[in-house]
Amino acid sequence: MSSVPAAGGATPPAAPKPRKSVTGTRRTVAALFLLPALVLLGALVVYPIGYSLVRSFYDQSGDGFAGIDNYKALFTDEGIRTALKNNIIWVVFAPTIATALGLIFAVLTERVRWGTAFKLVVFMPMAISMLAAGIIFRLVYDQDPDKGVANAVWVGVHDTFAQASAFPKAHPGRDSPLKPAGGGAFITTSPVRTGEAVLLPLVGVAPDQMPDGVKAAVAPKPEPDKVTGTTWQDFTRGQGVGTLNRVDPSELGYAGMRIEAVKDGKVVASTTAAGDGTFTLPASADGSQLRLPASNFKEPYNGLDWLGPSLVTPAIIGSYIWMWAGFAMVLIAAGLASVPRELLEAARVDGASEWQVFRRVTVPLLAPVLAVVAVTLMINVLKIFDLVFIIAPGSSQDDANVLALELYRKGFSEDQPGIASAISVFLLLLVVPVMWFNVRRLRREVRR
C-alpha cells in the first residue's frame, strides 16, 4: 500500500522539458527505464487495488452488482464491529507503548557500559518471524502453569502469599454422613456425641497427591468424654470405595485435615487429623456438628486466563511490543546520536535536573523521530494479522478479531469475497491519512 504514492511520484520526472531533461536524457529513454518499474507497480499494486475496489461492489458470486451492500455489512456485522473496536485498541496502545519503551531503552542504554549488548538483545526479537513469535507466545500464555511461563510466574507469585490446600477436589462419596455446608465446606448431617467414634469419609484425592506423612487410615476407637473419629480417603485402588463408609486396610488417612466442632453456628472446638486420619475432640464438642472447613479444599490457583475473551487482545499486544520495542529503540537511538550534545550540556549547566533535561530537551529534539516511529508502527499495526491468527485459540478468536483477520475469514473460510474486498478497501482508507502524514513529513525533510 505504501507504494501507491511512490507510483504517483514516479511519473512527474518524465515531464519537465519537451525533449531533454536536465541531465540530457531523451524522454523515450527515460520512459524505457521507467517501464519495468511501472509495469511491476501496475501489476502488483495498482491493479489489485483497483480490482478489490471493483469487487467490493459485487455480491458473493461476483456476478451481480451489490451496490453498497458490502459496505453496509461492514458496519452492521457484529464480527466486523468487534474487529474494528480491537483495531482501535491496537492502534492506540501498541505503537504508543512500543515507542515509549523504545525511548526509555534508547535513553538509558546510552549511559550504560554494555549498552550495545543490551540493544542487541532487545532488538533480537525482530529477527524472529511473526509466525514463530506467535507460536512462542501461544506457549507463553498457555493456561497450564506447567507449560505457560506467564502463568507459571503469576501462580508462583500468588502461591508465595496464599498457600494451596492439601485436598482440592475431595468430596463426599455415595451415602456419605457429610453434606455440603456452602462455600466448599462439608458438615456432618447429625450431631456427634462423646464416647462415639465418628467416621468422616471423603473421596477424590489421588494417592500421589496426598500430603507428606500420610499413613494407612485407622478406624477410630471410642473414648469416654471425648469425641474421636477418623477422616480418610474412602477409596481403594482398583476397587472403588471398597466397603462403603468403612475403613479398609489400604485406604489412607487425611493427614492434617482441619476439623471444627460447630454448635449453633459457633466453633466450640477444633483440631487437625493425625497421619492416620484419627482425631480427638474434647468433651465440649458433645452435641455439635463436625465441619471440614473450606480451607482444606481450596483449589490450587490456576493463574490468569491470558487467552480468554477479556485478556486475549492485551496479551497479543504484549507479544507485539516484545517484537517491536527493539525496532523503536534502534531508530530512536540513532536519532539520539544526532542530538547536539552542547544543548544537553547547556541545560545541565543551567541547573536542570536529569528529568528536566529528558523532558524539556531530549524529547522535543527527538519529536520528529518519535513521530516517524509511531506512524510506521501504526501502519504496521493496522494490518496486524499473523500474531492474532496464531495466538488466539479458536474459542476466543472472535474476541481477538482484527480487520485483517476478519478479511481473511470472510474471504477464505466463509467465501464472501465481496465483503472481504470491502474490508480491504476500508483498511486502505484507514492507512491513507497516516501515509499522507508520512509523505508530507518526508518532503519537508527533503526541503530542509
Added chain:
Amino acid sequence: MRMTSSTIRTRWSPERDTATPQSRRAVKAAAAVAAGALALSLSACGSSDNDSSGSTGDTTTSANNVTLPKLDGTSLEIAAVWTGTEQANFKKVLQEFEKRTGAKVTFVPAQDPIINFIGSKVAGGQPPDIVMLPQPGAIKQAVDKGWAKQLGSDAVKELGENYSQGWQDIGKVNGKPYGVYYKAANKSLIWYNNQVFENAGASEPETWPDLLNTAQTVFDSGVTPFSIGAAEGWTLTDWFENVYLSQAGPEKYDQLAKHEIKWTDPSVKDALTTLAQVWGKPDWIAGGANGALQTDFPASVTQVFTGGDQPKAAMVAAGDFAQVNIPSGMKIGTDAKVFPFPAVGDQGPVVSGGDAAVILEDSKGSQALATWLASPDAASIQAKLGGYLSPNKNVPNSDYPNAVQQKIAKALIDAGDDFRFDMSDQAPQAFGGTPGKGEWKILQDFLKNPKDVAGTQAKLEAEAAAAYGN
C-alpha cells in the same frame, strides 16, 4: 473434519488393459511382487516400523483386485489437506498406483476449507485432477459450480463391488456418482486411559447413565474424568451429534442436518440438557470449561495419556484419528483403550466422517486413479500403516494393525447403512465449519454456560437460519 479432507490431483492418459481377468491377475501379481520389493527398498529409509507390512503383504493377498490401464507418461495431481504421517502414508498408496500404471502422481498440499482452495485453483485455470473433499456439502457445491466431473463406469463398478449403499449414496449428487469415499472416520468413540480405569475399578460404560457413573467413579479416585479439546469447535459438535443421533434417532438427525426442523425443537433441548450433565460439572472437565476452551484437539488427546497414574483426564471423546496423538509410549489396545460412544437412547450412535475423491479434470488418468482409490488394494496399503479407516467393506479386517483399529473398523462396516454423516460437515460452512462462528462458537459458549439451554437453542436457530437461507 479437519483431519479428513484432502484433494487429489492427477493427470494422465491411461490405456485400459483388455486382458481377461485371469491372465490380468497373473500379470498383475507378478508386477505387484516386483513393485512391492521396490516399495520396500524405497521406503526402508523412511519410517522403519510401517513398511514391512506395506507391499509384501498385499502382493500375495489382495494386490491384484483391480484393473488399471497403462498410463506411462501421464502426470496427475491430487490435492488433499493431509499433513505429516497421514500424508506420508497416503503417498505410499499413490506410489503403488504409479508402479502399477506408470503414471506420475503429484500430491498437492491444500488447506482448509479445501473447497475454497479448489475455487481459487479453478479460477486460476489449474485445478488438480482429483481433490479429496471432506463434506457432502462441498461435493454438492463442486457439482453445482460445474467443477466436479462424474465418475466413469470403471470407478462406479469398483465402488459398487466394495462399498455399502449408504457410502455410495453420500458420494452422489442429484443421483449421479461423483465421490469415492476413500477414507472414513468413526467419530462415535471414547478413548480412555486403561491404568486410570483400573485404579478406579471402573468399567467400560454402555449407556449414558453408565457413563455418568463411570465418570463419578473416576472422579472419586482422584482423576478428572473428561478431556475436551474445546479450542476447536468441531470437538463439541461431535459430542452433540453423538448424543443427538442416539437420543432423537436417525430421522430427526437427518431433518436437523437439512434444517427441516428448527434448532428450537424439543429434541435439541433434550440433547443439550443431556450434554449439560457432563459439561455442567466443571470438576469433570480437565481445566474446567475455561481450560478446555484453550485446549486444542491434539493436546486434549495427549493429556489423557501422559502423566502416569495421574493424567489430566481419564477419557476423551474423539474419532479413530485420535490415535496419532497418543504418545508412542502408550500401547494402543493395552494402555490406551476405546469404547463406543454410549447409547443415550435405544441404540448407540455411529457418527462418521470421511474424505471423498472427486474428479475435477476428466481424463483416463483421473478416472483410473479414482478407480484405484475405490479398490480394496489401495485401502489395504494405508490400513496396514495405521491411523486410517476405510469404508471399503472388502478390506480384510486383519489388515488393520491392532485390535483396537480392527474393532473400530468392524463397528463402522457392521453399521452398514445405519451410520450418519457428521452433521456439521453437512451444514453450510458458515454454520458448521468456521472457527469462532456458528455452531462451533455457540457450543463453545454453551460449554462455558451450560445452564442456558434455551438461549443456546435460539442462537443456533438464528445462525442456522442465516446460513441455510431458510
